[in-house]
Amino acid sequence: MTRLLAAIAFAVIGVVQQPQADSILEARTAEVAAQLRCPVCQGLSIQDSPSELSQQMRAVVKDQLREGKSPDEVKAYFISKYGEWILLEPKAKGFNVLVYALPIVLVLGGLGVIAVAVRKWTRAPDSPA
């Protein structure tokens, strides 16, 4: 009787845990897939793209995560096949630093120009000699 109850309890726990494990895997797949570029689209991730290749790539992501690979290892696999281009957000190193630095430099430059202009406009007119 005890064994039967234990077996039922394990079965119930198994039924409850399986969907949880599936939803965690789905969430991890979506997180990694959102960082990978769809090769046949314009600026879409494989998570957002409905293309067949993106769906197949998502399946590869899911399989590799299920096998125990970390998200970084899965991304490294895709980088080894497609190059860093496959990352929607390029790594901030080398020439890529420009992508991150240029907007900041331009915003700071713009603020500087505005500050100089405002100072000029608000300066009291020189008193006549």
Add this chain to the structure above:
Amino acid sequence: MNWKRATIAAACVVPLIILFGYGLTRDPKDIPSPLPGHEASPFALAVFAPGQPPLNRAPGDTVRLAELKGQVVVLNFWASWCLSCRDEHQILSETAKTYAGKPVHFVGVLYNDEPANGTQWIEQMGGQSYPSVNDPGARTAINYGLYGVPETYFLDVNGRIAYKATGPVNERLIRHVVDSLMAAGAK
């Protein structure tokens, strides 16, 4: 003229013009592959279109990359829905025939398509001299960093990817790459 202002304006605008100009010189579709020089991913794919003697393989046979070591391998990804694949089909088929008996192996890989459609397409195109295999789930295509079809990969005798051609190939390119790889392999 206020030279100071002109210099500041030029310092701001000229680098941007150079950056945009550089962007215009590049083809956005031309994305360099990291694969040439690296070992080709192994595959074992089932033949659905046998090809013609003497290059034929029986339908259902498994083509394994591991078995092709010591040969130059030309791996052509194609699909029946691919218009550009029509442009290169005859060239690939005829060129493959001229390498019969030599250490060169041509394989067609069907990409995101049904084997029945592929078989029908080959018949419509007047046949194909070498066999074609099916790639379920595009696993091999993804392993080879495929963007679309047609794409052709040239593997050297050591199983490394030597060259990747995006878009339809021509006879001159095939012969140049295959002959170079055969010559390098014979050394």
